[in-house]
Amino acid sequence: MKPDQIKEWSHFFLTYKFALDEVETKLNILNEEFQFIHDYNPIEHMKTRIKTPESLMTKLRRKGLDISLDAAKHHIRDIAGVRVICSFSTDIYHIVEMISMQNDVRIIEVKDYVKNPKPNGYQSVHLIIEIPVFLTNRTEHICVEIQIRTIAMDFWASLEHKIYYKFDERVPEHIQQQLKGSAAMIDTLDRQMLELNEEVQRHRAQAHE
Numbered sequence: 001m002k003p004d005q006i007k008e009w010s011h012f013f014l015t016y017k018f019a020l021d022e023v024e025t026k027l028n029i030l031n032e033e034f035q036f037i038h039d040y041n042p043i044e045h046m047k048t049r050i051k052t053p054e055s056l057m058t059k060l061r062r063k064g065l066d067i068s069l070d071a072a073k074h075h076i077r078d079i080a081g082v083r084v085i086c087s088f089s090t091d092i093y094h095i096v097e098m099i100s101m102q103n104d105v106r107i108i109e110v111k112d113y114v115k116n117p118k119p120n121g122y123q124s125v126h127l128i129i130e131i132p133v134f135l136t137n138r139t140e141h142i143c144v145e146i147q148i149r150t151i152a153m154d155f156w157a158s159l160e161h162k163i164y165y166k167f168d169e170r171v172p173e174h175i176q177q178q179l180k181g182s183a184a185m186i187d188t189l190d191r192q193m194l195e196l197n198e199e200v201q202r203h204r205a206q207a208h209e
């Protein structure tokens with residue numbers, strides 16, 4: 001690659017970093033204000049990542065697209081990604097609602113794998129959003145993928161991801177079945193934790209009456 005092209009690609013990735021910084025700030029503000037009002041924080045923790053150039057090239061090739069800035073900008077929507085981890089499944093939808101209410105955020109797509117889990121058991125809500133990034137001489141609209149899930153769903157997804165790559169994407173049938181079984185247990189656990197929390201909230205409310 002020529003030095004000019006390297007500079008262009010570096011600038012391209014930088015705009016995604018800016019978009020990620022903005023989204024992270026927005027989520028921190030929402031979490032902090034929610035905590036102030038409700039005495040409870042919907043976000044347990046967050047992880048952000050920018051796709052590596054290698055991983056972006058692989059995805060472009062896999063989709064049969066040119067290795068170009070234009071193709072990356074228009075067809076790859078998870079170059080910048082935020083993973084938001086919540087304690088309870090209801091928090092997921094609080095966060096979706098709060099993000100949707102922001103005037104400068106355009107929701108491009110919502111994939112609800114919590115209401116409709118993937119066949120392998122994967123649960124998470126994915127949002128593709130677009131936000132404006134104000135640069136020195138122009139405004140760019142940048143896509144960011146937000147994955148929102150509970151701690152338990154995240155535990156499952158991290159392990160499943162490792163297994164998937166360990167078996168070079170050909171996971172033996174019995175392991176697939178075990179993963180599905182664990183996903184069902186995760187679902188039960190999440191429901192029980194939610195009920196427990198609701199019970200605790202009721203007790204707290206009564207104590208304050």
Ligand code: 0O2
Pocket residue numbers: 078111118120122126156157158160161
């Ligand atoms: P990485 O390394 O995490 O970035 P698209 O991105 O639209 O071309 P797709 O599959 O239609 O591809 O999008 P989808 O369903 O929104 O999934 C995108 C991301 O969600 C994946 O990114 C994973 O991070 C996560 N994900 C989706 N399905 C699964 C799953 O079954 N198990 C686990 N552990 N994670 C999943 P990447 O690019 O595949 O990987």
